[in-house]
Amino acid sequence: MAKKHEVEKQEVSLNLTSMMDIVFQLIIFFLLVTNFTSAELPELEPPDLEHSEAIEIDGRDKLVINIIPDSSTGMAKAVQVGMQKIPPGAYNQLTDIVSQVKTDRPDVEIDLRADASINYENVQPVMNAITAAGVARINLVAYLDASNPKREKRE
Amino acid sequence: MAEKSKTVRAKGDADHLHDVGKTDTIHHESTRKAARPKKMADLNLTSMLDVCFQLLIFFILTASFAVGEGILPAELPTGQGKASDTEAPEQPIKLFLRSLGGDDVSIQIEGSPTPPRDFRELFSVLQGMQNSPSNPTAPYNADDPVIIKPDGTVKWVHVVNTFNAAIRAKYTNVNFATPNK
Structure with missing residues (x-):
């Protein structure tokens, strides 16, 4: 019973930080290159x-x-x-x-x-x-x- | 026993293992202490990530829409603007464009017996007509006016192609005329 609980907790704490970093980098890049006159x-x-x-x-x-x-x-x-x-x-x-x-x-x-x-x-x-x-x-x-x-x- | 091992894992130091074995109170306290930093790390980023991806996809799709387009600075045809202020030029080069139906066009240079077949030829003829150190006998100067006179039914691409050929031949005063009907 206790083991099951432990496994669940570990699944939730997936680390998204580096993914977020990359996504923000890409957003900023496209923000700068986009022509808003399109x-x-x-x-x-x-x-x-x-x-x-x-x-x-x-x-x-x-x-x-x-x-x-x-x-x-x-x-x-x-x-x-x-x-x-x-x-x-x-x-x-x-x-x-x-x-x-x-x-x-x-x-x-x-x-x-x-x-x-x-x-x-x-x-x-x-x-x-x-x-x-x-x-x-x-x-x-x-x-x-x-x-x-x-x-x-x-x- | 199960509870004990949980505490050990959460805290993860060997010193604590002793305390846990002695009394229950310490054991409970240490569990709470260990649980607190875990909860802090549990910030849910999912919806923020959703928004970020939406923005990312939007910018990918809207970026680089008109890549490859450029501009050709030009003077406007007769009007009250500055373009018509030039005093009567001695010898303008007149280029006539006539539509031959569909996408075909005939190019004629005023005073020239052989009309150029395409815009590449027009360019070399115009270049040959221009006075330069390497071609001192040519009758026209680079700042002599070139007037493009297209028929109304000539496609825009041919008009711009003619204009482009003239400025490529280094003429500086290229103008449009009103269409002859």
Whole structure:
């Protein structure tokens, strides 16, 4: 009877400390490497270029304007500014949002992240809307060069 | 006897074995003393570990979402912004893009009789047109404007590819035009 009791006690005192240490290490690691802007990047396929000159700059203040494709017809399904989705025709609204952001964050850079299959006629009004907000420079989002070690193309 | 051996194990020192054998009171006291540190070690970490694993899985899944994407700094097409302030350039290089249906595109350089077949060729033609120490007879300078004029139905990937070819050929003033309808 006494022996049984003893065995039970030993089972409960499993030492989790080192496991906890490792788990915390991993959590902190992933906390630091995670991009919290991922919600601003809906799933789309940016242009894949020949000998891409695209560069990566970390830690800049950016507003991503996404043009989400409608299957592969070349039409835009929606335009997403930051976290906000607007219908493809509402360019005045886009101008308002961009100029508002530009006033709040003067150093903000505008990234234009359009799907590779979008027709230029659907990208051009978006560019005009950004210009109308008083922005002269934008960044075009494209894949890095295939030889770039940082490139790990999504499947 | 069973109780005695339990005490010995809990405490684990030979001195105590003697005391236990003498009186019952000491025996009981020593049991309690031995039990106390054991209870302290019994902190239940299970639920904390659950939460930690949840967080870990969340961060693993959300990490590295847009790996491999980069940016190409560009000027915007005609507007009231700074981009249009350049005074009338003498000789812009105009690149026309026409959709040939589907994913195909034709590239044409204004004034050039042979259109480049792909963007690699466009790059070498643009590079050959640029004045440099190794190529002093070329008609264009690196800061001469390059204007990209795509048709409305040209895919965005071709527009960016053209832009990329121009900046790869070290042109510094690459612009977009409005689509010709």
